[in-house]
Amino acid sequence: MTDRRIRVLIAKPGLDGHDRGAKVIARALRDAGMEVVYTGIRQTPEMIAEAALQEDVDVVGMSILSGAHMALFPRVMELLRQNDMDDVLVVTGGIIPDEDVPALNEMGIRGIFGPGTPTDEIVDFIRENVA
């Protein structure tokens, strides 16, 4: 009788303070029965990787609207790898230009959800991709 729940870290890297989207996602994942660790705005890659490690999450979700994703995400991925957490599912949302998508996929970021994505789609994606 194990009581396994999907644990998700929702973080906002970078300097923009627009956390509405992150909160909507956090709430939707909670309503889908997941445990969502919400860390708030202005998280550095180091803070995100450290929280992911301590919280032993299955998923890291990053919301970013500042345009700094190509600068910050590679560092997050590198730190996760250093922490032996390559198996964590990394997803992102916010303002991500289409031309950046292949590079992000290449880095190992598998789910990229822009504005207007139904939250159910994100829930389903997470459920299907968490080992």
Added chain:
Amino acid sequence: MSEQLVEEVLAGRRRAVARTISLVEDDGEEARSVLAALHPHTGRAHIIGVTGPPGSGKSTLVNALALHFRAAAEDAPTVAIIAVDPTSPFSGGAILGDRIRMRDLAGDPGIFIRSMASRGNLGGLAWATADAVKVLDAAGYDLIIVETVGAGQAEVDIARTAHTTVVVEVPGLGDDIQAIKAGILEIADVFAVNKADLEGADHTVMALRMMLDLNSGGAQTAMHHGRLIKVVTDTGGDDQKPSWRPPIHMTVATRREGIAELAEAIRAHRAQLEHTGELARRERERAAAELETIIQHESLRQVLDRTDQARLASLIDRIVQRELDPYAASQQLLQP
């Protein structure tokens, strides 16, 4: 695999500590064997509980306390924090937001923060909190701070888990009569009146002081219709009872005011526990309570495992139709 995990936890590896806490939360077979192996290595940490109503500033206070402990000039203790937030009774999910207030602690390898959902447990903690404390204790953390869900009056499990319980109050909640009700106020070893820059802080301190005066034996004075009168309460020579009067400290956690004094009171309480032998008594009480909880949990599991679903459903139907009372039904299930 378990053996390697145990070794890594004992060596204080953070990834192993985090994974082991997940294991005990998910409550599988492996968790049992890992906990069994860790048990002999526990009992060293000072476990500090922080409880109080939602929005009283518990997380901010924990943040400030941890910063204070870590700033010690020499031999700064390592600090682990378990922050419990409620699980939704409808979806089973949870939003764990205590880390938001603890961002100052990021980047310090001497600090480990874990958020935990209550998963339906009602006493202010999760079922797995006590076991997670053991994992952190075995991993060598000197201080383990456990922050409960926002607690009102009855969530007193923390007193059975912690050595020192800090009850956080804020100005403006309820009148003097709230202070003499049973429950959360009675479990305090130390009081923090947080947000003490708000109006009414003095009044909150006074109400708590008055409650404590009523608790302790001996002749007391009280204001009665504006006149100071003597109130004689039980003085029956109870000298064996360790005398610790919970100190009350005003804090403004966001500005880190009053934190040094609060931390000192926590340290003093621990010293007093050791000095009076109360620590051993509490440890024993804790072990007894833990055993009792495990028996409850295990016997429920055993009964449900061996009872067939159709039989259970039919018993419930009969209770609803008033053909059978729930005590009689439980007797039928308990007898194998």
